Structure formats: structure tokens, C-alpha cells
Amino acid sequence: xxxxxAEPAAGGTGAPARADSFGPALKDALIAxxxxxxxxxxxxxxxxVVKDEGMNGQAALGLDYRPGLVAIMVGIVFAGRLLLNLTxxxxxxxxxxxxxxxxxxxxxxxxxxxxxxxxLAFAVGFPFLAAxxxxxxxxxxxxxxxxxxxxxxxxxxxxxxxxxGLAGLLDLGYVAFYAVGAYTYALLATSAPINxxxxxxxxxxxxxxxxxxxxxxxxxxxxxxxxxxLGFPVLRLRGDYLAIVTLAFGEIIRLVLINxxxxxxxxxxxxxxxxxxxxxIPFNASEDGFAARFGLDFNPMHRIVFxxxxxxxxxxxxxxxxxxxxxxxxxxxxxxxxxxxxxxxxLGINTTNVKLSAFATGAMFGGFAGCFFAVRxxxxxxxxxxxxxxxxxxxxxxLGGMGSQIGVAVAAAVMMGxxxxxxxxxxxxxxxxxxxxxxxxxxxxxxxxMVAIMVWKPRGLVSTREPTIFLKERKAVSGDLxxxxxx
Numbered sequence: 001x002x003x004x005x006a007e008p009a010a011g012g013t014g015a016p017a018r019a020d021s022f023g024p025a026l027k028d029a030l031i032a033x034x035x036x037x038x039x040x041x042x043x044x045x046x047x048x049v050v051k052d053e054g055m056n057g058q059a060a061l062g063l064d065y066r067p068g069l070v071a072i073m074v075g076i077v078f079a080g081r082l083l084l085n086l087t088x089x090x091x092x093x094x095x096x097x098x099x100x101x102x103x104x105x106x107x108x109x110x111x112x113x114x115x116x117x118x119x120l121a122f123a124v125g126f127p128f129l130a131a132x133x134x135x136x137x138x139x140x141x142x143x144x145x146x147x148x149x150x151x152x153x154x155x156x157x158x159x160x161x162x163x164x165g166l167a168g169l170l171d172l173g174y175v176a177f178y179a180v181g182a183y184t185y186a187l188l189a190t191s192a193p194i195n196x197x198x199x200x201x202x203x204x205x206x207x208x209x210x211x212x213x214x215x216x217x218x219x220x221x222x223x224x225x226x227x228x229x230l231g232f233p234v235l236r237l238r239g240d241y242l243a244i245v246t247l248a249f250g251e252i253i254r255l256v257l258i259n260x261x262x263x264x265x266x267x268x269x270x271x272x273x274x275x276x277x278x279x280x281i282p283f284n285a286s287e288d289g290f291a292a293r294f295g296l297d298f299n300p301m302h303r304i305v306f307x308x309x310x311x312x313x314x315x316x317x318x319x320x321x322x323x324x325x326x327x328x329x330x331x332x333x334x335x336x337x338x339x340x341x342x343x344x345x346x347l348g349i350n351t352t353n354v355k356l357s358a359f360a361t362g363a364m365f366g367g368f369a370g371c372f373f374a375v376r377x378x379x380x381x382x383x384x385x386x387x388x389x390x391x392x393x394x395x396x397x398x399l400g401g402m403g404s405q406i407g408v409a410v411a412a413a414v415m416m417g418x419x420x421x422x423x424x425x426x427x428x429x430x431x432x433x434x435x436x437x438x439x440x441x442x443x444x445x446x447x448x449x450m451v452a453i454m455v456w457k458p459r460g461l462v463s464t465r466e467p468t469i470f471l472k473e474r475k476a477v478s479g480d481l482x483x484x485x486x487x
Contacts, residue, residue: 021092025085033078037070045070069436088455116406123151123312127305137301144301148308148376150416152369155315157396157408158322159365164394165402166326167358168338170243173230173250174393177363179257179385180226181219181370186270186380187263188215205282212276212375216368223367224360231359235352238341250390257382269381276375278306311372318365319405325361334358395446399453401460410461415446 044066051062087093122129126147130140156178163171188194189211198207234245257264264270277283283290283303290306291298325331333354336344345351374380396415400407422438422445453461 021090022086025082025090028085029078029082032081033074036074036077040070040073044073084455119406119409120316123147127308137299137305141301141304144304144308146417146420148304148311149420150413151308151311151315152373152376153393153396153416154409154412155311155318155369156366156393157400157412158315158318158405159362159369160393161362161397161403161405161408162322162325162334162365163358163362164397165404165408166322166331166338167334167355169355169358170239171246171359171362172243172387172390172394173246173248173253174362174366175385175387175390176230176250176253177223177227177366178370178373178389179253179382180223180363181367182374182380182385183257183264183270183370184219184222184367185212185215185371185374186273188218189274189374190270190272208274209277209280209282211274212371213279216371219371220364220367223370224364227359227361227363228356230363231356235355247387247390250387254382254385257385265381267382269379269383271379273374273378273380275303275378276307276310307372307376311369311376314368314372318368321361321365322405330354330357395450399450399460401462404460404462407460407462415449418449419446 046063046065048061049064051060127140127144130143130147131137134140134143156174159177160171160174163169163174189207195207230246230249234242237245258267260266275283278290281288281290281293283300283306285298286292289298290296290302296302326335333344333349334357336347336349337351337354337358341351344354373384377384392415396411397408399415400409400411419442422442425438
């Protein structure tokens, strides 16, 4: 009788109401907590400490355990998993189906023409704004260095965006081209025969003052050449197989740099790399220096600010070239290759040349960034070009939205600026203990950010794209309407 008078579930669909989901959600959260305990128990709990041996006064390393820190992290995972199971992942949750750009995407598309000039103006005025806020040019050194780091990764992200976002070719070895550019400048700038040749021809200081500007295009050319070398053997590969080969290429380059000691210096690297000059005018305190030439008081920050504008100009060149190439036939061929390679072949497009052009173009901009890295640091070694750099650049492209210029820039600023921000979060030691160092957990937070963005914004921060070509009216293209959401 009770079954006969039972009313249909809410919504009028006639489907029976689902059982309470708190029990399964709690069980899943407990399992997630136990898995976290198994992973973080030994990795985070144990840490090396210096222990005094006693009478002899000699110190030795020992292991200490931090149960409180492990308990806090397990509790965070348990609570977060339980909250997700009861809200976003709840079986009782009604998922609204939609197609097309969201409200935020429409707002971004509408405000895009105004946001881009505003961001450019902020980037140009950032050193002066930092000096004003910090109370002086010398005091703004840290902020300017962070700005240089962010712009370097913005440029690397835009270069990889050509390969991954536009051409749809997954590249896990992009750091190899970064290394080729850096070592090209380091080897040429420190070469004694080249220095002696220009010293006898144009003066003793010519090569030191002009090495960067001469080697910058050469670094891009060599990196682009290596991009073509990588492209030839992987033309028939796609997806995971392509990712494995490019990953191997990046590791091969790093191992060559380590083991070819006579040429690259091995693990010791290359030091005493000439610094960049203001088009032949050095940044020193001499009468021929930058400050004396322009009637300024000598300040070492002049060189740092100049390097900031150099990497800003290189990043803008990368963005401008990408936008222009996308509108050319080669750019449209990249997008056609990304969407459907078989259809691309049926249209008569030479996919071999298209893939090679994508690899070479993206590698060229990576070489430019590597050359700048060498002149900025004054020292290069294989330790600066590990797989972590490739993973970081690829994550920036994915988080920003593959194919989106503004999205990659915002993702680079958030990821790199956020990691530097961890150095200033010392107050967290009051929560996690006096020995807590937030910088040690930057990769853990980076992983959490990746998971969060993939859950709530799987197509990246900017999921809409401006159409390459349009009829009568330009309209934003939603990532939902494009294969894999690349746009």
C-alpha cells in the first residue's frame, strides 16, 4: 500500500529519490586520508636535522619526525575530499548542461580589448611602480627580479603555445631548446678565438660589448635548427608516443651537456659570461659607461631595469609573431593539423612541413629566451635545464588555456609569482610549527592548483578563442565547440 502512494522524486521526473550519499562520501574521504597518510607520512614526516654528538662537539645529521604537520595535511585532504563528495561530486547534484561561452567568458571577451592595453601599460611601468612603492630603485631589486622571471616564463609559454596550443603537438622536452639557446650564447661569448678575432679587427672590448646582440639571433637560429632535427624522426608519432620521444630528447640534451666536458664544461657549467650592454655601452662606473653617457649617477640597478625591458620586448615580439603567424596560411595549417590530421591531409596540406614549421618556430623563441637567461644569470649549467622546467612551461600553457595568449600570460604570472610569494609567508610557521618552510611545499601547492583548475576549469583559465577568420562579424568561439577545447 505504501508503494502505491509513494510520490515521485522532486522535479516531477518520476525517478526514485537517491539514497543518502553521506556514508559513501565519508568512506571515500577516509580512503583518501589513508592514502595521503601513506604518501606524506614518510615523505613529509621525516626531515633531516643536525644533532650534536655530545662530548667531542661534532655535529651529525639525523632524522626527526613531524606528526603534527602530517596530521594537518591529512586533515586538509580528508575535509576537502568530503566537501567535494557532498557538493561537486555528489550523485544528487543536478548538472546543468550548457553549450557555448559562460558568463565569465563573455565578460572576458567584452573586456579583452581594454584589458590587453592595460596589462601592457602595467608591464611597461612596473619597474617605476616598484621603485615608487619600495621607496627607491635599489629597494625594488627583488620585485624587478620577480618581474624578469615572470616575463621569461611568459615568453617560454607563448613559444610552447605554438607547438601545443596551435599545432596540437604535445612537447615534453621544450627545455632542450631553452638550453640550446643558453649554451649557444655562453659558448660563443666566452670563446677566446672569437674574442681575439674581433679584438684585432674592431677593438679589445667590441666582442664583450656586442656579444649578446650578435648571439641573440644566432641562438634562435640554432634552437630552431634543433627543433627541425627533433621534428624529422617524430613526424609519424602522435599523442603519448610523441610526448615520450620529446621527453627523451630533452633528457638527451641534458646528458650531453653533462658528459661532453671538453665542450660544455660538464656539470661545472660555464661562468664569467659577458653581460648585456646598452647597444655597446656598458653598465659600469667608467666615463664610457651608461650612467656617464646619459648624465646619471651610477647605479647597478640600471642594468637590471634594462634587462627587464629586454625580456619584455622579446616577449612582445613572440606574442606579435604568434598572432601574425596564426592569420597566415601556415597558422591555419597548424590549427587544421590540430583538429584533424586526416582531414588536413585530404585537403592537400603537407603535414610534414607543417609539423616542422611548428617545432622550429616554437624552438626559435625558446632559444631567444635561453640566450636571455644566460646573459641574465652570467652562468649556465645542466642543472638549470631539467625536466621540471618543461613540466612548468607545459602546465602554464594548459592552465592558461591552450591557444590563448592572454591566458598563458596570466597563468605564468600566477604560477611563478605565486611561488615567489611563498617566500614571504613566514606567518604560516605559527600554524604548522616553527620549522615550517613554505618554499619546500611549492611543488605540492602547484599540484593542488593543477588539480583544482582541471576540476573547475578543464579547458584552462581562458576557454574562448578569437576566430582566425570570420564572416561579417567576429564572434568568440567556445572551447566546447572545438575538438579537445583547444580553440
